Structure formats: structure tokens, C-alpha cells
Amino acid sequence: MTVISDQEIADFSADFNTNSKNQVASRAARRSGLLEASFNDRVSERLNHVFSTELDVGGVTDQKHSGRCWEFATLNVLRHYFGKQNKVKDFTFSQAYNFFWDKIERANAFYDAMIRLADKPLNDREVQSWLAFAGEDGGLWSMAINLVKKYGVVPSYAMPESFNSNNTTGLIDSLARKERKDAIALRKLVSEGSSQDEIEKAKKHFLNEVYRMVSVALGEPPKKFDLEYRDDDKKYHLERDLTPREFVQKYFKDFKFDDYVVLSNCPNHEFNKLYHMPLYDNVDGGDQIKFLNVPIEYLAQAAVAQLKSGDAVIFGNDVLKQMERKTGYLDTELYQTDKLFGVDTKMSKADRLATGEGFATHDMTLVGVDEDHGHIRKWKVENSWGDKFGHKGFYEMSQPWFEDYVYDVVVRKEFLTKEQVELAEGPAVDLKPWDNIG
Numbered sequence: 001m002t003v004i005s006d007q008e009i010a011d012f013s014a015d016f017n018t019n020s021k022n023q024v025a026s027r028a029a030r031r032s033g034l035l036e037a038s039f040n041d042r043v044s045e046r047l048n049h050v051f052s053t054e055l056d057v058g059g060v061t062d063q064k065h066s067g068r069c070w071e072f073a074t075l076n077v078l079r080h081y082f083g084k085q086n087k088v089k090d091f092t093f094s095q096a097y098n099f100f101w102d103k104i105e106r107a108n109a110f111y112d113a114m115i116r117l118a119d120k121p122l123n124d125r126e127v128q129s130w131l132a133f134a135g136e137d138g139g140l141w142s143m144a145i146n147l148v149k150k151y152g153v154v155p156s157y158a159m160p161e162s163f164n165s166n167n168t169t170g171l172i173d174s175l176a177r178k179e180r181k182d183a184i185a186l187r188k189l190v191s192e193g194s195s196q197d198e199i200e201k202a203k204k205h206f207l208n209e210v211y212r213m214v215s216v217a218l219g220e221p222p223k224k225f226d227l228e229y230r231d232d233d234k235k236y237h238l239e240r241d242l243t244p245r246e247f248v249q250k251y252f253k254d255f256k257f258d259d260y261v262v263l264s265n266c267p268n269h270e271f272n273k274l275y276h277m278p279l280y281d282n283v284d285g286g287d288q289i290k291f292l293n294v295p296i297e298y299l300a301q302a303a304v305a306q307l308k309s310g311d312a313v314i315f316g317n318d319v320l321k322q323m324e325r326k327t328g329y330l331d332t333e334l335y336q337t338d339k340l341f342g343v344d345t346k347m348s349k350a351d352r353l354a355t356g357e358g359f360a361t362h363d364m365t366l367v368g369v370d371e372d373h374g375h376i377r378k379w380k381v382e383n384s385w386g387d388k389f390g391h392k393g394f395y396e397m398s399q400p401w402f403e404d405y406v407y408d409v410v411v412r413k414e415f416l417t418k419e420q421v422e423l424a425e426g427p428a429v430d431l432k433p434w435d436n437i438g
Helices: 006-018 020-032 041-045 069-086 095-116 125-133 141-151 169-191 196-218 244-251 296-308 337-341 349-355 399-405 418-424
Strands: 225-230 236-242 260-264 273-276 290-293 313-317 362-372 375-382 394-398 406-412
Touching: 006 020, 020 337, 069 095, 069 141, 069 244, 069 313, 069 362, 095 125, 095 141, 095 169, 095 196, 125 169, 141 244, 141 260, 169 196, 225 244, 236 244, 260 296, 260 418, 273 418, 290 418, 296 313, 296 362, 296 399, 296 406, 375 399, 394 399, 399 406
Parallel strands: 260 290
Antiparallel strands: 225 236, 260 406, 273 290, 313 362, 313 406, 362 375, 375 394
8 A cells, every 4th residue: 555645645736726627616516516516407408398109197106215116116017007907097006015025025035045044154245145135125026026926916095105114214124133133043043953843933933023023013914905996087996805816816817927027238247148136036936036138229129119019117227326306307417527526437337337336226117208210319207206306206318328327127028039038038047146237
């Protein structure tokens, strides 16, 4: 390690003061903040609210202070489907219901992993990955669909949001602490040579306690409910005593869950390969969490095709990069901080992923696209942050932002190439829990 000398500090200061523009930039940044001082309002010229293809959807939802965007985005797709089939545009499903079962299933997966990895030291990289993941509320489309397949869905009024579903920090912190303590106990049972029955008994006891914790925080989920709504033609509908599974079986019988594929664009991994992320396998006996990694143009082509068929598209993205909540703009030229600082921080997508600079932090839904003779100009995005941000909760995204900060889209197989379908239905490469695939 080399020491920074006084002469070097003096040289740095002299260089800074050589250009008077640096002082101007510093005054603006100190007064308004870096982002506001570098904000490029000219992006509004291309991010207007007109789209050549646009779905007719109702209002937006609000995940509040929680990491449940993946459940909101998934249920947005399902509610749009239900609304179109039953002429009820603003019908909503309960995110709290599926969130409840996610906590139970994910605890079960965590305990199984701790038993399986009990012969490895606590500082083993895989063990540490599972311990870091304990209690988390983030997730993916395929995880949400696993929950829907097993537990069904209910209307939002059947299990409404509560303080703890809207503000998940207290619950996930408590669950993480408990599960990590339980991991020590399970590892000890294995190391002491306890029987499988003894280990399973302990695991069941821990799961029972998790169920109690989640029930206290969220309330127990309904076993039956009455489906009641008035459609867009003002016609009244009532169906009594439906179970959540019966609801899915009846009203989503033509929704082919297994026809959907997650196309990813993660250029730090080899393209045209199917990858499996065991860390995210949230339901024992459910579908594995897989991604087909392809160049970005295939994500855009499939998303446009699905929108033109009349269906929304879930996509994973790094929403906090080059985004303003107030306007709902998503554009690579939105904040010109490099010009403010006089530096170049531009990195390739592969390098951002490889260094941890790039990561999918949020799921949203594409509900429109604007094209000019096949050239994509911008996208209409349904977010789950309420209607106070963006254009009544909808955001506008430029195509360059899509290329830089979108990491996956969820599309039907019919919009893939023949070769991609074969890859998606073939064997997958297992990823390590620490692999960054967006």
C-alpha cells in the first residue's frame, strides 16, 4: 500500500481549481444535491405518455415499505387476465395472502438446506449464502407462481393488507433471527448423529413456530371466501364458499402457467443456456427457478409480441438507476453525473454484473410500447408504488434504459424461437448461490 503524500494532495487541489467550472458545479451540487444538479429535463421530449400499443388496465397497486414487488407484479398479470375475462378492470388480489405462504415455504426450504449442509463449516460460502437469505421478502415470478399453484389466490378484501405486510422490516428481521438460531440447533442435531425422525421433529417444531409468528404478524389466511364483485357493465356477481385453490382452478383454467419462460439478459454468463438457481427454489415439490439467458434483442422482441397479443409482461430491472419517482422517467440520460464530476463511469452490462454494480432490484410490468416502423421508442410501465409517482403510477422507459437495466422478462413460449423453446425445455446448469445473474 502506498501513502498519499502532501504533495499529491496539493496537486489534486490545484487540478480541481484550474477549471472554474468545477466550483460552479460544486455550488449547484451542494445547494440542490447531485441528482437534481445533474437532472436532464430534455428526456421529457421523448418520454411522453403516448404509445402505439397500450393495454387497457385499471389503477396501480402499492407495495408500500416491502420487498414484495415480485408478488405484486405477478398478481398484476393475473388480475389483468381475470379482469379481461370477466369484464372487471379494477379487481385486485391479496398480496398478503401469498406473502403469508411465502414465509412458511421459504422457512421450510431454509431448514432443509441447513440440514443438507450441516457437515460444512458455518463460514462455508454456500452456508453463508443461505444464512444471508433467511427471512428475506424479495423474490421472482417463478417463486410467486409456485405459491399460486399450491395455495391459490384470494381477492384483496378476503385478506387485506396490514401494517406488517405493508412494512415488512419487523417481520423479516424477526424471521431471519429465528431461522438462523434454528439453523444452529439443526446443525448440532446432525453433528451429534441424531436420527432422521429426531431431526424432522425439530424441524416441524420450528416450522410451527414460524407459522405462529407469521399468523401474529399477518393474520391467518382464509380457507374459504365469497367471490363478490360488480363488473364494468355494473352487473353484480356472487359465488359463495370458494377455496383459494378452487378459485384458481375455475377462473384460471385456461391460463397456462407452464407456458411461461423467464428470458434473462446477463452477459456475464454464456448466452443460449438455461440456468437454475437452487437458492430460490421456494416450494418443495414446486417448479425449479430457471432462466434462459439470451441477447437483449430477444427480450424486447418477445415482450413486444406478448403486448400485441393483449397480455402484460413482467420484467426484472435495476429500478434505482437513472430513475426519477416524481416524473416516472427511466432513461439512461436522466442524471448526467459524469458531466457534473468530469469523469467517465460508463461500464458494460457484463462488467456491472461481474463487479456487483448491476443487479435486478425490482419487478414491474410492461403494459405498453411505442414503436416507429419496428423501432422501439419507449415502453409504458406499471409500477407498484402507488399512484402518487409517475403518471398516476405508470412510468415511461426509454429503449436504451431497457437495454442497460432490464435483466429478465417473463413471456410465453410461443414468442420464443424454436431453438429457445428447446433450450427452455432441456437440462439446466446449476448456479452457485453467489452467482450474479441479475
